[in-house]
Amino acid sequence: MAACSGAADWGLEVDMEDAVAGTERNLRGSGVAVLLGQESGRPAPCCPHGPTLLFVKISQGKEEGRRFYACSACRDRKDCNFFQWENEKVSEARLSAREEANRSYQPSLSHRQNVERYKQFGLLPLSKRKFCQECQQLLLPMEWGKHCGHQVLSDLSIAHLQRPSQLLCPLKNKKTNAQYLFADRSCQFLLDLIIALGFKRVLCVGTPRLHELIRLKVSREQESSVKSLLLDIDFRYSQFYTEEDFCHYNMFNHYFFDGEAAHEICRKFLHQEEGEGVILVTDPPFGGLVEPLAFSFKKLIATWRETQEEDHSNKELPIFWIFPYFFESRILEFFPSFSMMDYQVDYDNHALYKHGKTGRKQSPVRIFTNISPSMIVLPVEEGYRFCSVCQRYVSSGNQHCEICNSCTSKDGRRWNHCFLCKKCVKPSWIHCNTCNRCALRGHTCESAKAGCFICGGAGHKRSTCPNLPMTERAGKADRNQKLKKNKKIKMDTVKRPYVKHATFSRKKIKNKKKKNTLAC
Ligand SMILES: C[S@@+](CC[C@H](N)C(=O)[O-])C[C@H]1O[C@@H](n2cnc3c(N)ncnc32)[C@H](O)[C@@H]1O
Ligand SMILES: [Zn+2]
Ligand SMILES: [Zn+2]
Ligand SMILES: [Zn+2]
Ligand SMILES: [Zn+2]
Ligand SMILES: [Zn+2]
Ligand SMILES: [Zn+2]
Known part of the structure; x- marks a missing residue:
C-alpha cells in the first residue's frame, strides 16, 4: 500500500526533502493509498x-471508507474523472456508455494512419x-484549410522531423504529464554512458x-548501432x-493502447540477442x-526474463530510473538492489531543475540503477570525483x-556529521534536544505534534508503530543491515572545480524556424 503523494510543491524555496517527507508523513497518516494486486477477483x-x-482513503494509517477505482x-x-466503488454494480447501459466514451476519447487517427501520413509528408517539397x-x-496540403488562422x-x-521533442510543445499538466525534457548536456551524458557500458x-x-538522440546518432554515424524503442503516453509521437x-x-498500469501487437513489439525488443545488451x-x-x-x-522485467535460462534467473535487467533524490527510500523499497548516483539530471524546460541564470544550480533529479556504481563514470569536468573508498x-x-565511512550527501551540498x-x-x-534528532532550523518540535506520524498515538515513533506494514518494517531492517555491510574504511578528498555548462535554448531553435499564421 503506497500513500498517494501529492508530492509537495517543489517550486517553493523550502528544503525539498523535508517538504516531501512531510507530505509522505501526512499521507501515511491520512490520504489516499493505492492497493495493487488486491482487486477482488474481477478485472479492474x-x-x-x-x-x-x-x-x-486512509486515516491515521488505517483504511477508511470504501475502496474505489480511479484513473x-x-x-x-x-x-480523467473515472470513478467506481469497488463492489459497485454497474448496469449494462452504463457499461456500454463507458465503453463508448473510452472509444471516443481515443485519438482520431490510429498509429498506422499517422505512419502513412508521415510517409506522404516526407515526399512533400520543403515549402509544403x-x-x-x-x-x-503535421499537415498535409489538403488539410491546410482546416487549420486556417492557426499558428x-x-x-x-528533415532535421526538424528528426527532433520531434523540439517541435512538439511539452505537455505542461503538472499532475498528469509533467513533460520535462532533458537538457542536451544530460541527454548526451546518458547516451555516452549507455554506450560506454556496452x-x-x-x-x-x-x-x-x-x-x-539515439536515432539521431544512428542516422549520423554509420558505425553506431544502438537501437531504441520508445514507450510513452504522449500519442503525438x-x-x-x-x-x-x-x-x-x-x-502506471503497464497498458499498451494498441493491444497485443504493440506488447509483442516490446517483448521482441527485450528478447533480441537473448535479452543481452538491453537497458531500460x-x-x-x-x-x-x-x-x-x-x-x-x-512486468517489463518479467517479460525480459522470459529469455533467461533458469541458471541465469538471478540476473537483472539493467535499469536507469531517473527520479528526485528524496524518493530514494521509496524506490529502494521496491528495488533493494538499486543505488542512487550523484549525477544531477538537468532539464530544458523546468525553471528549477536546470542550469543557467534563472534555474537552480542543483537539480534534485538523480539516476537510480542496479548497475554497479563503480562502473558509472561521472564527468570530472563537471566537478564529479571518484571516491576510492565508496x-x-x-x-x-x-x-x-570518516565516521559514516561513506560519501553521505544526497543533494550535492556538504553534509555535516552529527555525533x-x-x-x-x-x-x-x-x-534538536527536544526532538532528540536533527531537524530543519525553525521546525515545530515533535512534542508539539500529536505523537506518532502514522497512528497519532503517543509512546512510540513511526518506525515502531504497530500500524506500519510488516513488509515496510522488515525492508527497513534489511536495508540497514545491507548499508552497514557496504561500509569500508579509507579516505579520498580530492576536490575538483565545479564547471557550469550552458544549456541548449529551445527559443533560439524556434526562432530559426519560419513561423507564420496559415492564411486562408
Ligand atoms: C518527466 S518527462 C521525461 C522526459 C525525458 N526527460 C526526456 O527528455 O526524454 C515524463 C515523460 O513520461 C511521459 N508520461 C507521462 N505520463 C505517462 C504515463 N502514464 N505513461 C507513460 N508515459 C508517461 C511523458 O509524456 C513524458 O515524455
Ligand atoms: Zn483515465
Ligand atoms: Zn490546427
Ligand atoms: Zn557522517
Ligand atoms: Zn566516499
Ligand atoms: Zn543530530
Ligand atoms: Zn525539535
Missing part, C-alpha cells in the same frame, strides 16, 4: 487510459511541409528525447515514429506514485565522512 474497470487502479495516469479529475502548433499536427511552422526540414538496445520508457519504434503506453531507461512524471511504476517495471563517483560537494544522531545531516539541519 477501464478508463480511457486502460485498467484503473484500486484506491482507498492510473491522471491525478487530476479534470483530466507544415506543422500546426495549435493542433500539434503554423513552415519549411520543416548496451546495444535502450527501452526508453517516458524518455522521448533520449530516444530521439506516433506522427514521427513507426510501430516498431514507438508504443503508446501507460507506465525511464524518467516518469515526478508526481506519479512509485508503487504502480515499480509494478509496471517489474568506489563510486560523487558530487564535488559530497565529502567522504548524537550518529549520521550525517544536511547543512540546514541542527540537532
Whole structure:
C-alpha cells in the first residue's frame, strides 16, 4: 500500500526533502493509498487510459471508507474523472456508455494512419511541409484549410522531423504529464554512458528525447548501432515514429493502447540477442506514485526474463530510473538492489531543475540503477570525483565522512556529521534536544505534534508503530543491515572545480524556424 503523494510543491524555496517527507508523513497518516494486486477477483474497470487502479482513503494509517477505482495516469479529475466503488454494480447501459466514451476519447487517427501520413509528408517539397502548433499536427496540403488562422511552422526540414521533442510543445499538466525534457548536456551524458557500458538496445520508457538522440546518432554515424524503442503516453509521437519504434503506453498500469501487437513489439525488443545488451531507461512524471511504476517495471522485467535460462534467473535487467533524490527510500523499497548516483539530471524546460541564470544550480533529479556504481563514470569536468573508498563517483560537494565511512550527501551540498544522531545531516539541519534528532532550523518540535506520524498515538515513533506494514518494517531492517555491510574504511578528498555548462535554448531553435499564421 503506497500513500498517494501529492508530492509537495517543489517550486517553493523550502528544503525539498523535508517538504516531501512531510507530505509522505501526512499521507501515511491520512490520504489516499493505492492497493495493487488486491482487486477482488474481477478485472479492474477501464478508463480511457486502460485498467484503473484500486484506491482507498486512509486515516491515521488505517483504511477508511470504501475502496474505489480511479484513473492510473491522471491525478487530476479534470483530466480523467473515472470513478467506481469497488463492489459497485454497474448496469449494462452504463457499461456500454463507458465503453463508448473510452472509444471516443481515443485519438482520431490510429498509429498506422499517422505512419502513412508521415510517409506522404516526407515526399512533400520543403515549402509544403507544415506543422500546426495549435493542433500539434503535421499537415498535409489538403488539410491546410482546416487549420486556417492557426499558428503554423513552415519549411520543416528533415532535421526538424528528426527532433520531434523540439517541435512538439511539452505537455505542461503538472499532475498528469509533467513533460520535462532533458537538457542536451544530460541527454548526451546518458547516451555516452549507455554506450560506454556496452548496451546495444535502450527501452526508453517516458524518455522521448533520449530516444530521439539515439536515432539521431544512428542516422549520423554509420558505425553506431544502438537501437531504441520508445514507450510513452504522449500519442503525438506516433506522427514521427513507426510501430516498431514507438508504443503508446501507460507506465502506471503497464497498458499498451494498441493491444497485443504493440506488447509483442516490446517483448521482441527485450528478447533480441537473448535479452543481452538491453537497458531500460525511464524518467516518469515526478508526481506519479512509485508503487504502480515499480509494478509496471517489474512486468517489463518479467517479460525480459522470459529469455533467461533458469541458471541465469538471478540476473537483472539493467535499469536507469531517473527520479528526485528524496524518493530514494521509496524506490529502494521496491528495488533493494538499486543505488542512487550523484549525477544531477538537468532539464530544458523546468525553471528549477536546470542550469543557467534563472534555474537552480542543483537539480534534485538523480539516476537510480542496479548497475554497479563503480562502473558509472561521472564527468570530472563537471566537478564529479571518484571516491576510492565508496568506489563510486560523487558530487564535488559530497565529502567522504570518516565516521559514516561513506560519501553521505544526497543533494550535492556538504553534509555535516552529527555525533548524537550518529549520521550525517544536511547543512540546514541542527540537532534538536527536544526532538532528540536533527531537524530543519525553525521546525515545530515533535512534542508539539500529536505523537506518532502514522497512528497519532503517543509512546512510540513511526518506525515502531504497530500500524506500519510488516513488509515496510522488515525492508527497513534489511536495508540497514545491507548499508552497514557496504561500509569500508579509507579516505579520498580530492576536490575538483565545479564547471557550469550552458544549456541548449529551445527559443533560439524556434526562432530559426519560419513561423507564420496559415492564411486562408
Ligand atoms: C518527466 S518527462 C521525461 C522526459 C525525458 N526527460 C526526456 O527528455 O526524454 C515524463 C515523460 O513520461 C511521459 N508520461 C507521462 N505520463 C505517462 C504515463 N502514464 N505513461 C507513460 N508515459 C508517461 C511523458 O509524456 C513524458 O515524455
Ligand atoms: Zn483515465
Ligand atoms: Zn490546427
Ligand atoms: Zn566516499
Ligand atoms: Zn557522517
Ligand atoms: Zn543530530
Ligand atoms: Zn525539535
